[in-house]
Amino acid sequence: MKFFNDIGNGLAAYPKAIGLIFSNGLWWYFLFPILLNILFFVGGFYGIGVLSDAVQDWLTSMLESDSETFLGFAFLKDVGLYIQKIASGFLWIFLKIIFFFIFATFGGYIVIICLSPIFAILSEKTEEILTGKKYPFNADQLMRDIVRGVLIAFRNVFIETLFIILFFILSFIPIIGQLAAIIMFFISAYFYGFSFIDYYLERQKYNLSQSVRFMRLNKGVAVANGSVFALIMFIPFCGITLAGFIAIVSVVAATISTHKVITNQSIQNI
Numbered sequence: 001m002k003f004f005n006d007i008g009n010g011l012a013a014y015p016k017a018i019g020l021i022f023s024n025g026l027w028w029y030f031l032f033p034i035l036l037n038i039l040f041f042v043g044g045f046y047g048i049g050v051l052s053d054a055v056q057d058w059l060t061s062m063l064e065s066d067s068e069t070f071l072g073f074a075f076l077k078d079v080g081l082y083i084q085k086i087a088s089g090f091l092w093i094f095l096k097i098i099f100f101f102i103f104a105t106f107g108g109y110i111v112i113i114c115l116s117p118i119f120a121i122l123s124e125k126t127e128e129i130l131t132g133k134k135y136p137f138n139a140d141q142l143m144r145d146i147v148r149g150v151l152i153a154f155r156n157v158f159i160e161t162l163f164i165i166l167f168f169i170l171s172f173i174p175i176i177g178q179l180a181a182i183i184m185f186f187i188s189a190y191f192y193g194f195s196f197i198d199y200y201l202e203r204q205k206y207n208l209s210q211s212v213r214f215m216r217l218n219k220g221v222a223v224a225n226g227s228v229f230a231l232i233m234f235i236p237f238c239g240i241t242l243a244g245f246i247a248i249v250s251v252v253a254a255t256i257s258t259h260k261v262i263t264n265q266s267i268q269n270i
Contacts, residue, residue, distance in 0.1 A: 003220040010193070010224025010257050017126075017252035024129050026252070032118045033244025036111065040240070107240040108188070108233045109157040111247055112195050113150050119251045120145035123199035126255040135203070145202055152198050152208075156191035163187050185230055186223055190215075193226030196247070196254035204262065218261055225254045 021027055112119070120142060124135050135141075167180040194215050201211045215222050232246045233239045 006218055006220025006261075007224045009260060010221040010253070011227075013225070013253040013257035013260075014228060014249065016256050017249050020126065020129060020256070021249065021252055026122065026125065029118060029122055029248050030245055032115060033111075033248065036114055036244050037241055039114075108192060108229060108243055109153050109195075111240070111243045112153045112192075115244060115247060116149040116153070117142070117146045119196070119247070120149055120199055122248065122251050123255045124203065126252045127200065127203065127259065130256065130259050145199065148202050148208075149195070149199060152211075153195050156194055160187060160191050185234070186227075188233070189223045189226035189230040190219060191226065192229045192250070193222030193224070193254065196225055196229075196250045197222060197258050199251065200255045200258045221257050221261060225250060225257060228253075 021029075124145075128134055163184065167184055170176045171180045194211075197215070198211050201214060206214065229243065229246050229250050232242050235242065
């Protein structure tokens with residue numbers, strides 16, 4: 001019963017988060033995902049171009065070599081231009097596939113890691129709005145928040161990758177294979193929610209083991225909070241583009257729902 005109550009708490013925080021963002025002037029944080037998308041677009045295509053050019057240069061130098069030590073050199077030299085064009089096309093397609101595969105599999109965590117400094121500040125601003133408690137700017141604390149957020153993301157992506165490998169193996173088993181995608185969705189949602197919630201817990205002086213224990217006791221909140229982000233990541237091609245915008249809302253929603261959980265626990269302990 002608690003799990004489903006926590007699910008409701010986590011999902012109910014989303015409309016509240018959207019209202020809080022626009023009623024308190026936090027909408028400009030959406031500019032950062034726009035900048036990140038531009039960086040991904042330019043960096044990705046530039047990187048693919050550089051790799052393609054490097055391989056083409058290597059292929060060209062090999063075909064234009066004066067050495068004729070390998071079998072079929074004369075033939076390759078005569079049709080080298082055509083081979084180079086065909087190889088270049090296949091290489092470009094291959095690199096594109098690799099690029100999209102990496103972002104489809106780990107894109108959520110790439111977004112979380114890149115925007116970690118923004119999430120740390122946004123979570124703090126949200127708590128200030130909720131409680132009135134102001135946190136004076138502390139560069140050391142901010143850096144600790146950022147480093148911890150990045151480490152949590154790396155920890156989660158490592159564990160999730162192990163689950164991906166496990167369920168890939170189990171997917172060959174009837175019935176289990178059919179359920180594997182559903183199970184992986186909830187696992188991804190849990191770990192995404194973990195990353196978003198931990199910014200709040202870090203300010204409450206939770207160490208990593210305490211944070212892990214909190215997630216296990218309130219896994220419904222983590223799953224609900226990360227489910228929206230995980231769902232967006234399932235959208236082909238445009239999921240990674242939308243991920244940064246959804247993450248902004250998810251961080252605010254995580255702060256709202258986690259604050260409610262901890263406040264309720266404090267009241268019960270009185």
